[in-house]
Amino acid sequence: MRKVYVVGVGFTKIGRFFDKGLRELFAEAAIKALDDIGGENVQALVVGNMMSSSLGEQDNLGAVLADYAGLGGIPAFKVEAACGSGGVAVYTGYSLVASGLFDIVMVGGVEKQTEYPTRIVSKGLAQASDAEYELFYGISFTGLNALVMRKYMETYGISRDEMSVWPVLMHKNASKNPYAQLPFEVTIEQVSNSMLIADPIRLLDSSPIGDGAAALVLASEKYARKLSDTPVEIAGVGLATDHIYIAYRDDLLKLKATIDASKVAYRMAKVEPSQIDVVEEHDAFTILGYMNLEDLGFSERGKTPKEIAEGRFHPGDKPTVNPSGGLKARGHPVGATGVYQVAEVAMQLRGDYPGVKVNGEIGLAQSIGGLGTTVSVIILRR
Amino acid sequence: MSMKFSIPKTWRERKPHYLLEATKCKNCGKIHYPPRTVCDKCGSRDLERTRLSGEGRIVSYTVQYVVLDGFRDYAPIIYAIVELKEGVRVLAPLTDVKPGDVKIGLKVKAVLRKVSEDGKLGLIRYAIKFKPLEAESQK
Numbered sequence A: 001m002r003k004v005y006v007v008g009v010g011f012t013k014i015g016r017f018f019d020k021g022l023r024e025l026f027a028e029a030a031i032k033a034l035d036d037i038g039g040e041n042v043q044a045l046v047v048g049n050m051m052s053s054s055l056g057e058q059d060n061l062g063a064v065l066a067d068y069a070g071l072g073g074i075p076a077f078k079v080e081a082a083c084g085s086g087g088v089a090v091y092t093g094y095s096l097v098a099s100g101l102f103d104i105v106m107v108g109g110v111e112k113q114t115e116y117p118t119r120i121v122s123k124g125l126a127q128a129s130d131a132e133y134e135l136f137y138g139i140s141f142t143g144l145n146a147l148v149m150r151k152y153m154e155t156y157g158i159s160r161d162e163m164s165v166w167p168v169l170m171h172k173n174a175s176k177n178p179y180a181q182l183p184f185e186v187t188i189e190q191v192s193n194s195m196l197i198a199d200p201i202r203l204l205d206s207s208p209i210g211d212g213a214a215a216l217v218l219a220s221e222k223y224a225r226k227l228s229d230t231p232v233e234i235a236g237v238g239l240a241t242d243h244i245y246i247a248y249r250d251d252l253l254k255l256k257a258t259i260d261a262s263k264v265a266y267r268m269a270k271v272e273p274s275q276i277d278v279v280e281e282h283d284a285f286t287i288l289g290y291m292n293l294e295d296l297g298f299s300e301r302g303k304t305p306k307e308i309a310e311g312r313f314h315p316g317d318k319p320t321v322n323p324s325g326g327l328k329a330r331g332h333p334v335g336a337t338g339v340y341q342v343a344e345v346a347m348q349l350r351g352d353y354p355g356v357k358v359n360g361e362i363g364l365a366q367s368i369g370g371l372g373t374t375v376s377v378i379i380l381r382r
Numbered sequence B: 001m002s003m004k005f006s007i008p009k010t011w012r013e014r015k016p017h018y019l020l021e022a023t024k025c026k027n028c029g030k031i032h033y034p035p036r037t038v039c040d041k042c043g044s045r046d047l048e049r050t051r052l053s054g055e056g057r058i059v060s061y062t063v064q065y066v067v068l069d070g071f072r073d074y075a076p077i078i079y080a081i082v083e084l085k086e087g088v089r090v091l092a093p094l095t096d097v098k099p100g101d102v103k104i105g106l107k108v109k110a111v112l113r114k115v116s117e118d119g120k121l122g123l124i125r126y127a128i129k130f131k132p133l134e135a136e137s138q139k
Ligand SMILES: [Zn+2]
Pocket: B025, B026, B027, B028, B029, B030, B039, B040, B041, B042, B043, B044
């Protein structure tokens, strides 16, 4: 397999954009990424997106976005793995370059949610679960995560206020992020007293609904130096899946797919968790923020909330976790999120990240589709 | 008449939803709910249908206040993961119980209930939900 590098990045602010559709949002990110490589042509486009079909009534998305980003005619297609679509798009784009099929590939991600009523978006998001045995009963994605959060709190004896440190840290990091959807700070009291959505999950435990698009340009070793002065190597990739019916899993308190995907990525990159400087992980809900760190090998089961309260994983620590503010506060434009994460980690390593900065050489991005049903882990090295 | 719910689909899934019908591997004995075509433990394709007891204990639960379209009349809905006597876990709503009376470890049994309806004239979906066993059976 050939080495693959991130040579260009671009993304939009995350928020509510009534004046931009899927095409305009994606074109904005794609143009930034193309400008980042000096306007060179890309040979193929892979797009991560979840709900263009269920919400936007648009299939055939690869062709549409290639056309409207000025890339018309090149091979282009969408990959879908629910909220983990972006990570799987990066994984796919990596494979296209590593295999030798192409030298320069754009990986994009885009999601458009805010122009639909929340009840419609919630239904679209809930389609990440088992349609016949979970969604059938009307359980929302928040509801499924709440089952895990209650079990976690009960098993490890963690109080509501102890759980609330995650959103506080994420909002603090996002307050310095110019493209974050929620760039303001919150307190433990605000988190613990926010509206109940699905007990014990409250509003401020949940990532917001937002629009956004991100794009990366990946290149082979031969082209990497030509297109960028600061190429960042994709040193390891891992992808794993698990039972979609969460009741079928032996242990609710770990996401086996994260463990499996990260093992593969660590082995491929020849690194240990202790060597990672910066992490962007998939904290769609507070509970996932903690469990992801445990599954990725950064902290012990049930101890993460306490460690974060004591300053672990904050800016300045190794690893620094979600300097962007994470899904919680940077925002979670579903199918684009995994692409944002890789773009953010790449910028941290090359030194031009616009928010909380981490000085380091190795970074990790983890993206989850469904409640741990599809997980990708991507390790980058300067 | 609304046709949002597929009739063939509802018919096809009736036994798992109405009777808690699962599959059991004839090779290794593992029971699968929902039913499978291939055993995920040993890879055998030789499976038979079996009915689950419907009795078990709550492993975890949530009270969902913000419900999806089509479920407004039932809000808030309590959902639980229940571990049945056979060791198989099932996710379903609870019924005939107040949120404050639910806890992890509570003994429950499956009962058939209405889940949702396709407008006033369309198909009605029925399936098992769980209700608490009587107080004296909780020991
Ligand atoms: Zn078997």
